[in-house]
Amino acid sequence: MSQTYSDRRRFLISGYRFCLATMFGLSGAAMLPATAYATDALDTYRAQGIIVERFDGFVELRDGSAPSAARALVTEVNAKRRAIYQKRAAEQNVSVDAVGKIFASxxxxxxxxxxxxLQPGGGYVKK
Known part of the structure; x- marks a missing residue:
């Protein structure tokens, strides 16, 4: 399915708006409440490889046999991040996905x- 000119134009304009917002400091991890991106428990699970960061700004379990506390933490962190991304997306008139990817970086x-x-292609990279 190919994109039409207006689809590409709309995409470019929304990207342009988001880039302007980014240049003026209206996005980034500094705007995330600390509990949405870093807690001692999250850092512990990330260090153990139980919870991984995704390319889209959310976290997920690496293994289905993770402890229930890790599962609950993933749900909590993703809910907080989603709320922040939705708010920023609405303020900047861009997609939630675009905001998530900026925050991911x-x-x-x-x-x-x-x-x-977790990379878009499915592989993992360790920091």
Whole structure:
């Protein structure tokens, strides 16, 4: 399915708006409440490889046999992040996905060493 000119134009305009917002400091991990991207429990699970950061700004369990506390933490963190991404997306008139990806790049910068990051192609990269 090919994109039409207007689809590409709409995409470029929304990207342009988001880039402007980013340039003016209206996005980034600094705007995430600390509990949405880093807690001692989250850092512990990330260091153990139980919870991984995704390329889209959310976290997920690496293994289905993770402890229930890790499962609950993933649900909590993703809910907080989703709320923040939705708010920023509405303020900037861009997609939630675009906001999540920008925040993901900031999370990479602030995550502790040893954190695994799920790439769009499915592989993991360790910080």
């Amino acid at each position: 900031k999370i990479v910068e602030t995550a502790p060493a040893g954190t695994l990051f």
